[in-house]
Amino acid sequence: MSSKLIAPSLLAADFGNLQRDIEMVNKSDADWFHIDIMDGVFVPNISYGMPVLKTIAKHAKKTIDVHLMIVDPDRYIKTFADLGSDVLTVHYEASTHLHRTLQAIKAEGMKAGVALNPHTNVILLEDTIMDIDLVLIMSVNPGFGGQSFIENTYAKIKQLKELIIRKGASTIIEIDGGVTTANIKALADTGADAFVAGSFVFKSSNQLKAIKDLKAVANS
Numbered sequence: 001m002s003s004k005l006i007a008p009s010l011l012a013a014d015f016g017n018l019q020r021d022i023e024m025v026n027k028s029d030a031d032w033f034h035i036d037i038m039d040g041v042f043v044p045n046i047s048y049g050m051p052v053l054k055t056i057a058k059h060a061k062k063t064i065d066v067h068l069m070i071v072d073p074d075r076y077i078k079t080f081a082d083l084g085s086d087v088l089t090v091h092y093e094a095s096t097h098l099h100r101t102l103q104a105i106k107a108e109g110m111k112a113g114v115a116l117n118p119h120t121n122v123i124l125l126e127d128t129i130m131d132i133d134l135v136l137i138m139s140v141n142p143g144f145g146g147q148s149f150i151e152n153t154y155a156k157i158k159q160l161k162e163l164i165i166r167k168g169a170s171t172i173i174e175i176d177g178g179v180t181t182a183n184i185k186a187l188a189d190t191g192a193d194a195f196v197a198g199s200f201v202f203k204s205s206n207q208l209k210a211i212k213d214l215k216a217v218a219n220s
């Protein structure tokens with residue numbers, strides 16, 4: 001892939017000024033909006049749900065990349081399609097019939113993603129990779145923003161890239177958690193295509209510049 005994609009995570013946005021933060025992403029160099037949905041069961045935290053996503057979708061002018069950290073995600077595939085999701089990612093660990101889930105996501109007109117927790121080996125995607133548009137490699141344990149990046153992520157990107165090439169798949173690789181300008185180039189060089197960034201963007205005093213810097217360094 002030529003241009004690396006930047007997906008700011010609104011989990012770290014200021015919810016008192018949500019529209020302002022969405023407009024910031026609209027006019028930035030970012031490619032996608034990353035939306036973290038947590039249910040307090042699959043992960044220990046609860047983030048936000050449908051009414052908030054509806055508001056985000058009303059103002060967002062870029063691809064909406066939804067990351068479901070919920071048990072039994074099949075229950076909500078149609079709901080998230082109707083809310084305006086373009087990419088819908090479910091967790092491997094939360095999906096009993098992953099192949100069926102992927103087809104259901106595509107049947108609703110969305111790109112189908114699969115997220116892997118840090119302990120989940122990429123080889124488990126051997127039999128489904130041709131059906132997956134995006135693999136999201138968690139580079140922290142899911143549930144919270146602002147955690148430290150797990151170094152084993154590089155090995156996982158390499159293994160996944162090998163699998164994609166070996167199978168002739170067109171799956172893209174997204175990295176989520178602890179992404180900064182200090183590691184984004186190495187991650188891109190290892191084979192990642194898209195990068196989620198929450199704290200690095202929204203805790204910055206110059207958010208537009210933070211996004212611009214991520215994009216520039218990833219593509220350097």
Ligand code: DX5
Nearest residue numbers: 009142143146177178198199
């Ligand atoms: C964590 C979420 C991430 C989170 C990333 O469970 O999936 O998308 O917002 O936040 P940072 O970039 O702060 O690690």
Ligand code: ZN
Nearest residue numbers: 036067176196
């Ligand atoms: Zn996420």
